[in-house]
Amino acid sequence: MNLTFDIKLTYPGFELSCQQEINLAGITGILGHSGSGKTSLLRVIAGLNKDAIGTLTFKSQTLQNSSAKQFVKAEQRSIGFVFQDARLFPHLNVLDNLHFASKRCQTSCLAVDEIIELTKIERLLNRHVGQLSAGEKQRVALARAILSEPKLLLLDEPLSALDNNARAEMVTILRDIHQRLRLPMIYVSHSVIEIQQLAEQVIVMEKGDIIQQGHVHQVINQLHSSIANNLNSQTSLTLTVKQHLVNYGLTQLELAAAQSSKDLDPSSTVKSKLFCNLVNHKINSQLRCYILSSDISITTALPKDTSVINHLSGEIKEINRFSGDSAQLIICASQQDFIVSISRYSVEKLSLVLGQNVFIQFKANAIRSY
Structure with a gap:
């Protein structure tokens, strides 16, 4: 129609x-x-x-x-x-x-x-x-x-x-x-x-x-990525509820590559496991949510022995250095573009460049549902 x-x-x-x-x-x-x-x-x-x-x-x-x-x-x-x-x-x-x-x-x-x-x-x-x-x-x-x-x-x-x-x-x-x-x-x-x-x-x-x-x-992600020097920029995404870990106060989620901002191919089978604070949603239901760019951090090596529960491997697509001390990066992980705000100091200290493979990480409470 x-x-x-x-x-x-x-x-x-x-x-x-x-x-x-x-x-x-x-x-x-x-x-x-x-x-x-x-x-x-x-x-x-x-x-x-x-x-x-x-x-x-x-x-x-x-x-x-x-x-x-x-x-x-x-x-x-x-x-x-x-x-x-x-x-x-x-x-x-x-x-x-x-x-x-x-x-x-x-x-x-x-x-x-x-x-x-x-x-x-x-x-x-x-x-x-x-x-x-x-x-x-x-x-x-x-x-x-x-x-x-x-x-x-x-x-x-x-x-x-x-x-x-x-x-x-x-x-x-x-x-x-x-x-x-x-x-x-x-x-x-x-x-x-x-x-x-x-x-x-x-x-x-x-x-x-x-x-x-x-x-x-x-x-929405393009709109947020165009907002210069905004720590409140956010990544918008839909996750699938897979399991409730009630004893831990967590819900296990699945990020499917089919929702990617660049590749919306529904036949894609790339999936990633994530966790958020316990939500009242049925299993296999869709959870609309967002992650603030300031809640995501970057590491160049696979995180180990860390309390940060969510990790995704990705590739740096954009690095925007703003006046002042901040920078905004677009990192494609599981075919989903994530907007990340970090300091210019961190960009230089980690020697981050376009096309580099990195890991993004964020806590369970960084995934905020509506």
Whole structure:
């Protein structure tokens, strides 16, 4: 299922000019600062902005072709939209808001009770909108959007007004919905963390243009590696939970080479064993996580008799010496690029050079999950 567009939209002082084909197999993240054009693009896809010029095709159906004067109305596109603000009907209670969406749906394949359960709003059904918290409103808005049975769900910064607890709950709900319903989503945010938690592929926007697109770890790691002299740069990766060592407070993980930022070949069999602090995840489930560049150290010989539990052999791909006393290295280990921040003194003392084989090491608590 693909979404293809070649769109231009001009406002005073701003122009959106985007050409892209998106494979909608999973959750696609759109990342960018405020004013980069994320919301404008989403509104064009939804059919909420008729001023855009160009072409837009979804599932081989032409939704817009300006030269042929074709434009499919928003309500006929089978595309759902969850806004920053919930936009619920204030005069209706929660259940009536949901029934409004389900009654408008011609197919009615989804069970209302199932969506209520998925979005965790069972206790809210008889409440009026004014009695709901921001997080509760967004969960109801999400349920209502899904009950319209869209073929694609657009989410425009749905967590921006929520506190940390409500955000965490919504992230879990969105993951469960995607897994249960296999509903393609395009998720817009300015938060790298939200994109890391949810997206499989990412589009980066800046000043109305798409400047980068790719697998989530590839894009996030490239963004972090381009941040000069930043000790908070991080390596983004997904690990597979293999075993819980409860007596030691550890979880054994597996790093598969197929997630590499450079080689995404799913047939690759290169795997590496890692350990993190004990996590509450099922065996063989995927753990999205990150490692700060300052938490990784380098040694030129195989570490022995050390309390540092995680070791990987790798090759130095980049050495960036910054003004001051720090340096940033990109080291490819198990076909995964790791961003490492060390001192310039260490680079010179160890005589580190491009192409050199080294070992990286980091403690179990350096692997931080979401």
